Amino acid sequence: MLFCNIDVLDEGFILKRGQYVGTRDGMIDYIGPAAPDADYGERYDGRHRLLLPGFYNVHSHAPMTLLRGYAENLPLQRWLNEKVFPFEDKLDDEAAYHGTQLAIAEMLACGTVSFTDMYFFLDGMTRAILESGIKCNLSRGLTVFDDSSYEALPAYQDNLRLLGEWNGANQGRLRGDLCIHGEYTSTPKVVEAVAAQAGACGAQMHIHLSETQEEHEACKQRHGMTPAAYMQAHGIFDVPTTAAHCVWLEGEDFDILKKHGVTVACCPASNLKLASGYANVPRMLDMGINVALGTDGAASNNNLNILQDLYLFAVAYKGYYRDATLITPAQALYAATRAGALSQGRTDSGLLKVGCKADLCVINTDTPQFTPMTDAACNVVYAAQGADIRLTMVDGEVLYRDGSYTTIDLEKVKAEVRLRTSRILSAL
Amino acid sequence: MLFCNIDVLDEGFILKRGQYVGTRDGMIDYIGPAAPDADYGERYDGRHRLLLPGFYNVHSHAPMTLLRGYAENLPLQRWLNEKVFPFEDKLDDEAAYHGTQLAIAEMLACGTVSFTDMYFFLDGMTRAILESGIKCNLSRGLTVFDDSSYEALPAYQDNLRLLGEWNGANQGRLRGDLCIHGEYTSTPKVVEAVAAQAGACGAQMHIHLSETQEEHEACKQRHGMTPAAYMQAHGIFDVPTTAAHCVWLEGEDFDILKKHGVTVACCPASNLKLASGYANVPRMLDMGINVALGTDGAASNNNLNILQDLYLFAVAYKGYYRDATLITPAQALYAATRAGALSQGRTDSGLLKVGCKADLCVINTDTPQFTPMTDAACNVVYAAQGADIRLTMVDGEVLYRDGSYTTIDLEKVKAEVRLRTSRILSAL
Numbered sequence: 001m002l003f004c005n006i007d008v009l010d011e012g013f014i015l016k017r018g019q020y021v022g023t024r025d026g027m028i029d030y031i032g033p034a035a036p037d038a039d040y041g042e043r044y045d046g047r048h049r050l051l052l053p054g055f056y057n058v059h060s061h062a063p064m065t066l067l068r069g070y071a072e073n074l075p076l077q078r079w080l081n082e083k084v085f086p087f088e089d090k091l092d093d094e095a096a097y098h099g100t101q102l103a104i105a106e107m108l109a110c111g112t113v114s115f116t117d118m119y120f121f122l123d124g125m126t127r128a129i130l131e132s133g134i135k136c137n138l139s140r141g142l143t144v145f146d147d148s149s150y151e152a153l154p155a156y157q158d159n160l161r162l163l164g165e166w167n168g169a170n171q172g173r174l175r176g177d178l179c180i181h182g183e184y185t186s187t188p189k190v191v192e193a194v195a196a197q198a199g200a201c202g203a204q205m206h207i208h209l210s211e212t213q214e215e216h217e218a219c220k221q222r223h224g225m226t227p228a229a230y231m232q233a234h235g236i237f238d239v240p241t242t243a244a245h246c247v248w249l250e251g252e253d254f255d256i257l258k259k260h261g262v263t264v265a266c267c268p269a270s271n272l273k274l275a276s277g278y279a280n281v282p283r284m285l286d287m288g289i290n291v292a293l294g295t296d297g298a299a300s301n302n303n304l305n306i307l308q309d310l311y312l313f314a315v316a317y318k319g320y321y322r323d324a325t326l327i328t329p330a331q332a333l334y335a336a337t338r339a340g341a342l343s344q345g346r347t348d349s350g351l352l353k354v355g356c357k358a359d360l361c362v363i364n365t366d367t368p369q370f371t372p373m374t375d376a377a378c379n380v381v382y383a384a385q386g387a388d389i390r391l392t393m394v395d396g397e398v399l400y401r402d403g404s405y406t407t408i409d410l411e412k413v414k415a416e417v418r419l420r421t422s423r424i425l426s427a428l
Numbered sequence: 429m430l431f432c433n434i435d436v437l438d439e440g441f442i443l444k445r446g447q448y449v450g451t452r453d454g455m456i457d458y459i460g461p462a463a464p465d466a467d468y469g470e471r472y473d474g475r476h477r478l479l480l481p482g483f484y485n486v487h488s489h490a491p492m493t494l495l496r497g498y499a500e501n502l503p504l505q506r507w508l509n510e511k512v513f514p515f516e517d518k519l520d521d522e523a524a525y526h527g528t529q530l531a532i533a534e535m536l537a538c539g540t541v542s543f544t545d546m547y548f549f550l551d552g553m554t555r556a557i558l559e560s561g562i563k564c565n566l567s568r569g570l571t572v573f574d575d576s577s578y579e580a581l582p583a584y585q586d587n588l589r590l591l592g593e594w595n596g597a598n599q600g601r602l603r604g605d606l607c608i609h610g611e612y613t614s615t616p617k618v619v620e621a622v623a624a625q626a627g628a629c630g631a632q633m634h635i636h637l638s639e640t641q642e643e644h645e646a647c648k649q650r651h652g653m654t655p656a657a658y659m660q661a662h663g664i665f666d667v668p669t670t671a672a673h674c675v676w677l678e679g680e681d682f683d684i685l686k687k688h689g690v691t692v693a694c695c696p697a698s699n700l701k702l703a704s705g706y707a708n709v710p711r712m713l714d715m716g717i718n719v720a721l722g723t724d725g726a727a728s729n730n731n732l733n734i735l736q737d738l739y740l741f742a743v744a745y746k747g748y749y750r751d752a753t754l755i756t757p758a759q760a761l762y763a764a765t766r767a768g769a770l771s772q773g774r775t776d777s778g779l780l781k782v783g784c785k786a787d788l789c790v791i792n793t794d795t796p797q798f799t800p801m802t803d804a805a806c807n808v809v810y811a812a813q814g815a816d817i818r819l820t821m822v823d824g825e826v827l828y829r830d831g832s833y834t835t836i837d838l839e840k841v842k843a844e845v846r847l848r849t850s851r852i853l854s855a856l
Binding site: 303325374421 | 502729731747842
């Protein structure tokens with residue numbers, strides 16, 4: 001495809017007007033102010049459109065779209081025990097398939113090209129992911145309290161099956177990660193074994209880390225060290241890791257993450273709604289820690305609109321730390337794009353640059369909220385809505401355009417999700 | 429118009445499926461589960477649509493859409509002195525007219541039926557407001573440091589002219605308020621005179637109050653009392669008042685606002701972005717203070733999407749006060765609707781109830797973010813986007829529907845705003 005006469009945000013998220021961007025074989029092949037000689041196929045009219053790298057959502061639980069609006073205004077433990085766990089007990093592969101489809105539809109509509117997910121019912125999830133064409137780093141959430149025979153646990157076997165059956169499917173769009181759900185839902189023996197397994201097979205890790213104060217403090221009580229120090233001590237950080245939340249990091253924790261190149265998946269919408277606290281994002285950014293964005297699941301957000309997290313990332317820490325100069329739009333956009341690609345190990349992605357993957361999104365700027373466009377990055381970060389996204393492209397393939405999907409039958413998905421949710425609710 | 433087979437949020441913001449709602453002569457005339465016998469004109473197909481009261485945006489500076497994205501990531505004083513004031517010096521009535529049109533377009537597209545504004549260039553503003561058909565409580569921002577002859581000041585004369593020429597225009601849709609910009613931009617003599625004037629002519633007051641810590645503390649230094657105590661002492665609260673921000677209220681301030689029935693115009697997006705601090709909204713709600721929502725101007729937000737403030741209102745204070753049970757969706761929706769109508773003195777508005785003004789909006793629920801709709805109020809508050817609004821009706825008149833305006837030429841407005849902004853920027 002050749003995007004013609006289109007405004008772009010360049011690698012530094014500076015506006016360049018009226019550019020031509022050609023994609024070929026899934027890659028960005030040309031960027032320049034003049035129309036290229038080569039033929040890139042379909043010509044996309046770029047008037048009043050802004051092209052930028054697609055978004056990376058590096059912490060989600062896709063099938064939880066089924067739980068949207070089901071468990072509300074509760075403290076975390078009651079939210080989990082009285083609502084989420086009983087609902088999840090009624091889920092099956094088919095429900096997870098449709099829930100994941102809905103999640104992907106919502107993500108694509110908001111410009112997300114890739115997500116990092118941790119959940120269960122991998123058969124259903126992978127089916128939805130592979131059919132859709134979106135990119136995903138997937139792992140099976142591993143929670144294990146009795147480690148005497150954890151190797152036989154379905155969750156562990158499932159994740160190994162993911163690494164075997166599906167890893168690298170769709171020309172590498174689907175990748176298998178390994179997962180420890182969290183320190184408080186595992187044992188040292190299991191953590192070490194999973195870390196060793198990840199090292200042996202080249203998988204990345206996805207974990208929850210210091211999301212709530214209770215979890216953070218309980219770890220210190222149990223092990224005499226913080227969750228970050230615990231994960232380091234048991235080898236998790238010897239492999240590339242994405243650690244979700246990181247709200248309660250303290251002292252040396254920041255250095256540990258920095259030293260091991262751990263990505264923080266910052267989930268501001270979830271952290272606000274569940275009242276988990278405020279990650280010290282300014283400090284992380286100052287130290288050069290790779291901070292990326294996650295929506296978390298729809299049960300704790302309640303949408304998968306990464307533009308909302310982009311916005312919150314840019315304003316929530318200004319507000320909390322009482323400094324309007326903290327976190328520039330460019331820093332927020334980097335977190336939502338390049339930092340996410342790096343966290344997934346996709347080093348040739350997340351940049352609007354020749355030679356990178358053509359994972360792109362197009363924003364309609366012919367709207368009140370983009371008028372005037374005095375500082376385009378500010379319009380995107382502070383004023384845009386998810387619905388401003390007009391096209392989402394993954395590996396050069398258009399998956400979403402002007403409200404329509406090329407790989408998802410949204411009407412069917414909505415009907416299936418409504419049906420399955422109401423069935424589960426009536427059985428509870 | 430007769431909304432047919434439409435889901436509604438009732439007065440308690442509980443979902444009622446498949447209702448019929450008839451409007452006549454600008455009022456809600458019928459609500460019920462069965463089709464009425466009477467003829468209400470056009471029949472609106474309500475499948476996958478949710479009808480609720482339109483939103484009230486009770487603190488804005490509409491023409492500041494021209495400054496969108498112009499003054500970014502700066503501390504408040506530099507933001508004002510280096511950026512906002514020099515830009516505003518270049519404004520004129522024509523620019524304010526187009527800027528206000530753009531603001532109204534953005535507000536209508538997000539379901540806002542009425543706004544409370546404080547700015548200057550009233551001729552241009554009122555022209556845009558009257559042409560559009562939106563409701564507005566308008567006042568001229570009064571800042572005066574030399575009070576020896578404030579009666580001759582253009583700002584004061586302007587506001588009196590508003591009360592004379594335009595008050596009650598468009599069948600009461602436009603109302604004149606009076607304004608003291610803030611304690612720190614006025615003198616006691618002026619505050620008392622304006623309060624007396626408001627009492628004499630039945631106008632309401634619109635003020636900024638304790639927005640920043642600096643302003644709040646400086647008032648205590650100057651006058652030995654907080655801004656709220658100061659406004660009370662000088663008679664402002666003897667008339668119905670909407671006080672914007674109220675971030676730094678302390679001690680007796682809450683009782684003062686409660687006693688005088690002052691409405692707090694809470695502006696969470698602005699407060700976060702400018703790092704002003706967190707209003708103690710939970711305490712205000714506990715005390716029964718009327719808390720409504722404001723977007724503030726586009727220069728400090730950067731949009732006029734009240735759904736974003738509705739969302740932030742529901743999550744920001746949960747996060748800050750570390751309690752996920754604070755501020756229910758129903759409380760947030762009440763703030764965005766009925767509380768705003770009451771703050772404007774429009775006691776027959778802001779409710780989905782027979783006998784109330786037909787100020788309504790319709791949300792498209794046939795979207796991923798509204799699937800499933802297990803708790804409709806949660807979908808609206810936590811998951812909706814501004815673009816989900818499909819129809820906005822004021823006094824029974826459709827002003828916005830499916831992306832089109834009945835009273836605004838959006839193409840022309842966008843072109844005018846782009847032109848005028850670029851002219852001003854090139855002259856700076």
